[in-house]
Amino acid sequence: MVTEQYWFIFLNAALINNFVLSSFLGICPFLGVSGKVETATRMGAAVAFVMFIASLAAYGIHNLLILIDAQFLQLISYIVVIASTVQLVEMIIKKFSPALFKALGIFLPLITTNCAILGLALFQTNRSYDFFQSISFALGAGLGFTIALVIMAGIREELQLSQVPNVVKGAALTLMVAGILSMAFMGFAGLGGN
Amino acid sequence: MPETKNTTPENMEIFLKGVWKDNPVFVMLLGMCPVLAVTNSVINAIVMGVATTAVLILSNFLVSSLRNFIPKQVRIATYILIIATFVTVADYAIKAVSLEVHKSLGAFISLIVVNCIILGRAESFASKNSVGKSVLDALGMGAGFTIAVLALGIVREVLGNGTFLGYSLFGEHFQPLVIMILPGGAFFVLGAYLLFFNWLKERKEKQASIETSAI
Numbered sequence: 001m002v003t004e005q006y007w008f009i010f011l012n013a014a015l016i017n018n019f020v021l022s023s024f025l026g027i028c029p030f031l032g033v034s035g036k037v038e039t040a041t042r043m044g045a046a047v048a049f050v051m052f053i054a055s056l057a058a059y060g061i062h063n064l065l066i067l068i069d070a071q072f073l074q075l076i077s078y079i080v081v082i083a084s085t086v087q088l089v090e091m092i093i094k095k096f097s098p099a100l101f102k103a104l105g106i107f108l109p110l111i112t113t114n115c116a117i118l119g120l121a122l123f124q125t126n127r128s129y130d131f132f133q134s135i136s137f138a139l140g141a142g143l144g145f146t147i148a149l150v151i152m153a154g155i156r157e158e159l160q161l162s163q164v165p166n167v168v169k170g171a172a173l174t175l176m177v178a179g180i181l182s183m184a185f186m187g188f189a190g191l192g193g194n
Numbered sequence: 195m196p197e198t199k200n201t202t203p204e205n206m207e208i209f210l211k212g213v214w215k216d217n218p219v220f221v222m223l224l225g226m227c228p229v230l231a232v233t234n235s236v237i238n239a240i241v242m243g244v245a246t247t248a249v250l251i252l253s254n255f256l257v258s259s260l261r262n263f264i265p266k267q268v269r270i271a272t273y274i275l276i277i278a279t280f281v282t283v284a285d286y287a288i289k290a291v292s293l294e295v296h297k298s299l300g301a302f303i304s305l306i307v308v309n310c311i312i313l314g315r316a317e318s319f320a321s322k323n324s325v326g327k328s329v330l331d332a333l334g335m336g337a338g339f340t341i342a343v344l345a346l347g348i349v350r351e352v353l354g355n356g357t358f359l360g361y362s363l364f365g366e367h368f369q370p371l372v373i374m375i376l377p378g379g380a381f382f383v384l385g386a387y388l389l390f391f392n393w394l395k396e397r398k399e400k401q402a403s404i405e406t407s408a409i
Contacts, residue, residue: 022377024227024377028310076282080271115305122304166396167392167396172388172392180378182376
């Protein structure tokens with residue numbers, strides 16, 4: 001019973017209420033770095049990792065803030081933790097894979113201002129998830145973000161080979177594709193059997 | 195473009211730039227998350243636009259007045275802290291005024307913190323310009339953002355629900371286009387707006403090239 005619940009939270013965050021396509025979190029990198037499948041995969045992995053750490057940290061901070069009765073500091077402390085986590089990830093990637101560091105470019109520090117991560121922290125607090133629920137939520141959200149990003153990158157790679165009228169080129173086309181993808185993801189609504 | 199219309203004062207230009215030429219949403223594609231997420235009804239769009247504008251003005255004001263005291267290395271962190279403070283204020287203010295709207299906007303009010311428009315303006319404008327100009331810039335950008343969310347909100351509520359601010363528009367026989375309220379609709383409407391602006395731009399360029407070739 002309990003494992004089923006964790007599985008459901010995971011599935012819900014990954015597919016049914018996909019972070020990007022149905023909650024509109026993390027649209028900037030979704031439109032920005034979805035040009036190539038390889039970059040998209042790695043970006044997804046980086047975001048998923050930051051999400052995981054941020055979720056753990058947010059859980060701890062939330063309980064601490066309740067303890068000292070200072071919930072109004074919630075937003076500020078979350079964003080500081082996320083910013084430092086991103087800094088950490090940046091240093092790790094720079095050290096182990098300079099090529100990837102270059103490919104991600106400005107979008108790496110911008111993970112800080114990725115609403116998906118702050119959104120995850122806020123959602124898990126709002127829904128008062130316990131420790132393990134938070135973890136499955138974070139893992140699901142990370143997976144969902146990566147899936148959306150990789151699918152989008154795949155479609156955009158194909159689109160480069162097709163002839164598109166000039167007017168539609170660029171962000172307009174990407175948004176239209178995202179709309180269709182979002183409709184497709186609505187098909188997961190029955191999943192989980194609630 | 196410094197040479198456009200010498201008659202308009204410089205300040206007016208800063209304001210108008212945000213509203214039209216450098217519109218944060220339609221031209222610069224910033225702050226997409228709130229634009230897509232909260233525009234399923236007109237009232238949500240208005241509250242979001244006003245809240246974002248207020249935070250933008252306050253943070254631009256503070257960043258600009260502190261611009262000579264903030265060390266370069268920690269400027270981004272400082273900006274984020276300033277913005278987060280004002281967003282917390284806005285969050286509590288909305289909660290105090292209308293609990294219902296606060297509920298329907300949910301976490302997206304707090305998410306104003308990570309709206310790239312605000313950090314972007316703090317970094318690229320307020321940190322380099324005087325207080326007065328920064329506030330004007332914030333007003334222009336805020337107005338541009340509000341217009342954009344309203345433009346989306348109106349289309350989505352009217353088509354998707356047949357209502358405007360909750361008032362029924364078309365009578366009972368209207369079949370609402372439910373997709374407009376759903377997430378997919380947000381992408382489609384914004385895509386359509388971008389298409390329209392692309393088309394305008396292309397037409398203008400074509401006309402300009404015809405004119406130059408005529409000379």
